[in-house]
Amino acid sequence: MNISEKINLTDTTPEDRSPEDRSMAIRETLRNAIIDRRLAPGTKLSESEVGSLFDVSRTVARAALQMLAFEGLVKTERNRGAFVSNPSPEEARQIFASRRLIEPGIVASAVERITPEDIAEFRRQLDEEERYLNERGPAARRAEIKASGDFHLMLASVAGNVILQRFMDELVARSSLVIALYGRSGVSSCGHAEHSAVLDALEKGDGERAAKLMIHHIDHIEADLDLQLKQGLGLKDALSLA
Amino acid sequence: MNISEKINLTDTTPEDRSPEDRSMAIRETLRNAIIDRRLAPGTKLSESEVGSLFDVSRTVARAALQMLAFEGLVKTERNRGAFVSNPSPEEARQIFASRRLIEPGIVASAVERITPEDIAEFRRQLDEEERYLNERGPAARRAEIKASGDFHLMLASVAGNVILQRFMDELVARSSLVIALYGRSGVSSCGHAEHSAVLDALEKGDGERAAKLMIHHIDHIEADLDLQLKQGLGLKDALSLA
DNA sequence: CTTGGGCAAATCGTATGCAATCTTGGCATT
DNA sequence: AATGCCAAGATTGCATACGATTTGCCCAAG
Numbered sequence: 001m002n003i004s005e006k007i008n009l010t011d012t013t014p015e016d017r018s019p020e021d022r023s024m025a026i027r028e029t030l031r032n033a034i035i036d037r038r039l040a041p042g043t044k045l046s047e048s049e050v051g052s053l054f055d056v057s058r059t060v061a062r063a064a065l066q067m068l069a070f071e072g073l074v075k076t077e078r079n080r081g082a083f084v085s086n087p088s089p090e091e092a093r094q095i096f097a098s099r100r101l102i103e104p105g106i107v108a109s110a111v112e113r114i115t116p117e118d119i120a121e122f123r124r125q126l127d128e129e130e131r132y133l134n135e136r137g138p139a140a141r142r143a144e145i146k147a148s149g150d151f152h153l154m155l156a157s158v159a160g161n162v163i164l165q166r167f168m169d170e171l172v173a174r175s176s177l178v179i180a181l182y183g184r185s186g187v188s189s190c191g192h193a194e195h196s197a198v199l200d201a202l203e204k205g206d207g208e209r210a211a212k213l214m215i216h217h218i219d220h221i222e223a224d225l226d227l228q229l230k231q232g233l234g235l236k237d238a239l240s241l242a
Numbered sequence: 243m244n245i246s247e248k249i250n251l252t253d254t255t256p257e258d259r260s261p262e263d264r265s266m267a268i269r270e271t272l273r274n275a276i277i278d279r280r281l282a283p284g285t286k287l288s289e290s291e292v293g294s295l296f297d298v299s300r301t302v303a304r305a306a307l308q309m310l311a312f313e314g315l316v317k318t319e320r321n322r323g324a325f326v327s328n329p330s331p332e333e334a335r336q337i338f339a340s341r342r343l344i345e346p347g348i349v350a351s352a353v354e355r356i357t358p359e360d361i362a363e364f365r366r367q368l369d370e371e372e373r374y375l376n377e378r379g380p381a382a383r384r385a386e387i388k389a390s391g392d393f394h395l396m397l398a399s400v401a402g403n404v405i406l407q408r409f410m411d412e413l414v415a416r417s418s419l420v421i422a423l424y425g426r427s428g429v430s431s432c433g434h435a436e437h438s439a440v441l442d443a444l445e446k447g448d449g450e451r452a453a454k455l456m457i458h459h460i461d462h463i464e465a466d467l468d469l470q471l472k473q474g475l476g477l478k479d480a481l482s483l484a
Numbered sequence: 485c486t487t488g489g490g491c492a493a494a495t496c497g498t499a500t501g502c503a504a505t506c507t508t509g510g511c512a513t514t
Numbered sequence: 515a516a517t518g519c520c521a522a523g524a525t526t527g528c529a530t531a532c533g534a535t536t537t538g539c540c541c542a543a544g
């Protein structure tokens with residue numbers, strides 16, 4: 001199967017494609033394709049394929065894949081290639097444990113720095129979320145998941161700590177993979193309401209409450225997963241390759 | 243100045259130098275050189291220099307530098323090269339803010355998983371710390387700083403969350419850079435006692451107290467820094483290049 | 485003496501070639 | 515029929531070559 005159909009090469013604007021750093025642009029495009037599930041876990045991303053897709057040499061394609069490997073979105077196997085990550089249930093648990101630790105802190109910072117303009121921006125974002133929520137079809141689903149993650153990333157951005165922001169970038173992206181693999185229900189139907197609630201608390205300056213709501217939100221997301229570890233077998237990776 | 247004298251190429255054992263992943267080994271060696279200050283902030287690390295030093299091509303040297311750039315230990319400037327990071331005071335604050343957020347959580351996980359064998363290992367580690375503390379000379383200083391960071395990394399390891407462990411890897415390494423730049427006193431003379439106190443609390447199973455001690459410990463480290471922000475100029479990077 | 489332009493050196497960005505390694509299909513053997 | 519083995523194909527790992535960009539120096543002009 002050719003992955004080219006799954007990748008929208010135009011979702012990075014042409015002029016951000018500055019004279020340089022094409023590998024960064026490729027990383028971004030692949031990242032987006034992965035987090036909104038156009039590229040399923042287990043998909044092979046060979047250097048030559050990626051390279052020819054973006055019309056660059058293997059060198060720069062490789063650089064992009066290395067970056068993705070570093071943030072845990074792809075796994076590379078020696079002399080075999082790069083594959084979209086297939087997080088284990090244990091990894092999933094650790095991802096959410098990390099989020100439970102970090103996000104309340106982000107909320108606490110955000111409540112002190114958020115501006116009315118930020119609030120308005122958040123409202124727009126939530127409206128968009130809701131719009132996708134009411135649409136049908138896989139495209140809307142994907143957009144909804146993406147938008148849902150963006151809420152958390154915007155929050156991290158408002159918090160103003162670029163290090164935590166990068167950590168959240170990684171955690172949100174990997175969460176999306178996990179949800180793709182282990183999610184059971186119609187995703188975050190509850191998620192939207194919870195996002196709103198967090199934002200309301202932030203607007204009132206009630207950081208305490210916002211943090212609590214955020215933890216509950218994360219709990220709910222994780223509770224919606226089916227993380228039975230039918231592990232113990234090393235071949236479960238092979239089985240989930242499909 | 244040649245950086246070769248500053249790098250101990252043998253500090254990775256020859257046989258861990260498996261048939262492959264030389265870039266990983268190079269990254270590790272450079273990392274160690276950076277975090278214990280043999281390579282000062284601002285030092286230029288050109289691809290060819292690193293390559294010839296480790297007797298590899300620029301390709302693999304470049305991969306190592308990319309990884310270091312990803313974890314914030316070096317900064318790369320387009321068409322100019324890679325330089326050991328020169329964290330700004332603001333970055334320093336964000337690093338410690340992140341640690342204040344993450345480390346208490348790590349302690350909380352660790353207290354539930356720590357074994358008597360772990361405790362013994364920690365004691366050994368603290369003894370080593372103390373030994374360096376009582377020695378004189380820059381080498382002992384460097385070793386002390388390294389050992390002090392290792393305490394936090396061991397804790398993360400015991401906590402059992404590989405994601406947080408990786409975050410801590412980055413934060414501890416960058417902290418070392420920050421201390422090198424902004425530290426004022428005889429480093430962690432107090433640090434050792436505080437490490438012991440945290441361990442004691444862990445041994446007693448008092449996670450609450452251990453977490454509090456850890457926060458105070460981080461506060462003390464940061465309080466020892468001189469983080470006056472004479473910023474506002476974009477060229478401050480150039481000034482601090484020395 | 486200072487300033488501006490231009491040339492040379494150094495360094496990075498990228499493409500490509502070759503060797504090593506892994507996978508796959510078929511064939512022989514049990 | 516099942517298993518083990520071997521050769522061919524494919525893919526990565528690495529090195530090197532070439533072009534682009536930046537830097538620093540030197541010299542000339544003011």
